[in-house]
Amino acid sequence: MGEKRIYLASPHMGGCEESFVKNAFETNWIAPLGPHVDGFEKEVASLVGIKSAAALYSGTAAIHMALKYLNVSKGDIVFCSSLTFSASCNPIIYEGAIPIFIDSELNSWNMCPEALSQAFEECEKNNILPKAVVVVNLYGQSADFDKITEICNKYKVPIIEDAAESLGAKYKGKYSGTIGEFGVYSFNGNKIITTSGGGMIVSNNEVAIKKIKFWSTQARDSERYYQHSELGYNYRLSNVLAGIGRGQLQVLNQRISQKKHIYETYRKQFSDIEEIEMMPIAKYGEPNYWLSVITLKEWSKVKPIDIILELEKENIEARLVWKPMHLQPYYYKNKFYSTKNHNESIAEDIFNRGICLPSDTKMTEEILLKVIQVIKNQFNR
Numbered sequence: 001m002g003e004k005r006i007y008l009a010s011p012h013m014g015g016c017e018e019s020f021v022k023n024a025f026e027t028n029w030i031a032p033l034g035p036h037v038d039g040f041e042k043e044v045a046s047l048v049g050i051k052s053a054a055a056l057y058s059g060t061a062a063i064h065m066a067l068k069y070l071n072v073s074k075g076d077i078v079f080c081s082s083l084t085f086s087a088s089c090n091p092i093i094y095e096g097a098i099p100i101f102i103d104s105e106l107n108s109w110n111m112c113p114e115a116l117s118q119a120f121e122e123c124e125k126n127n128i129l130p131k132a133v134v135v136v137n138l139y140g141q142s143a144d145f146d147k148i149t150e151i152c153n154k155y156k157v158p159i160i161e162d163a164a165e166s167l168g169a170k171y172k173g174k175y176s177g178t179i180g181e182f183g184v185y186s187f188n189g190n191k192i193i194t195t196s197g198g199g200m201i202v203s204n205n206e207v208a209i210k211k212i213k214f215w216s217t218q219a220r221d222s223e224r225y226y227q228h229s230e231l232g233y234n235y236r237l238s239n240v241l242a243g244i245g246r247g248q249l250q251v252l253n254q255r256i257s258q259k260k261h262i263y264e265t266y267r268k269q270f271s272d273i274e275e276i277e278m279m280p281i282a283k284y285g286e287p288n289y290w291l292s293v294i295t296l297k298e299w300s301k302v303k304p305i306d307i308i309l310e311l312e313k314e315n316i317e318a319r320l321v322w323k324p325m326h327l328q329p330y331y332y333k334n335k336f337y338s339t340k341n342h343n344e345s346i347a348e349d350i351f352n353r354g355i356c357l358p359s360d361t362k363m364t365e366e367i368l369l370k371v372i373q374v375i376k377n378q379f380n381r
């Protein structure tokens with residue numbers, strides 16, 4: 001990555017990562033697996049308070065393995081948040097199943113319990129229930145799990161918590177990723193901590209995690225020769241990358257405070273601009289503030305793209321909010337349940353009016369204020 005450009009979120013090493021990597025080199029534990037992988041799994045599990053974890057090469061692989069464990073297969077349906085990154089639902093297709101998308105609610109922009117209920121009711125009428133529900137914790141904030149869990153429990157359908165963006169966030173005191181049957185984290189380069197690329201699946205179901213580790217290392221039976229009774233995958237994280245992860249974990253809390261400071265600075269600085277609203281923070285939890293996101297009021301003369309282009313002139317990256325899955329050309333034909341009494345979908349409305357602002361923890365205060373000034377200039381402030 002270039003030095004001059006200001007990013008939405010880019011890798012930010014804490015200082016200890018290299019010594020973990022050096023140790024991997026010194027012991028020639030470059031691959032496969034190894035002590036850093038074990039250490040990284042234990043450290044994440046103990047941080048979030050869950051029984052077991054498997055380090056994988058991506059968050060996408062982690063979602064795939066969760067779906068496979070829940071026996072999602074050809075012709076099944078799976079509910080998934082619509083307002084998210086495509087990796088939340090692509091693995092549903094890998095298994096030959098069909099995603100059905102659920103709208104957002106205004107409180108947190110996450111899966112709307114009402115729309116979820118409606119989807120369940122209709123599917124039940126048609127005598128088909130989803131095999132799983134993928135609930136995304138968007139931009140570092142938890143969905144409203146009390147309500148969502150109650151609905152899913154009623155139909156006895158397990159939740160996969162896509163916490164790729166929300167490591168370290170909390171919902172009513174519980175760590176994000178620990179509420180569903182499975183939780184999924186990503187350590188991709190833009191996430192709150194990174195291993196350059198990587199992911200993790202966590203669960204209190206130790207049997208499940210053991211099985212997922214087996215599938216993720218090519219499903220080799222315990223024989224002297226290579227024997228396979230099941231379909232395998234090459235999905236495990238390398239020992240070198242897990243070393244980076246262990247170093248990054250040491251600065252997770254620091255990154256969260258820095259991200260929160262960025263969010264709070266935007267909030268204060270924009271408080272007198274009527275056109276701008278910050279992404280809402282629901283009272284039930286504490287986000288990790290991964291990205292600071294704003295929406296512009298419908299009547300605003302300045303549009304999201306104007307701000308993005310203006311920042312681009314200064315070599316500053318800003319982006320539109322995730323384009324909802326139900327609007328994607330690839331998923332256009334899939335069913336979508338929108339929140340009632342809302343003309344267009346809430347997810348679509350957020351997409352039309354939202355902007356992800358630079359939230360890189362390497363930004364100095366001076367640079368952050370410069371970003372803010374470029375935006376304020378758009379509103380003649």
Ligand SMILES: *Cc1c(COP(=O)(O)O)cnc(C)c1O
Nearest residue numbers: 058059060085087088164186188
């Ligand atoms: C990043 C991300 C993923 C995928 O994680 P990778 O490690 O990049 O495969 C999944 N879901 C969401 C919501 C994400 O933001």
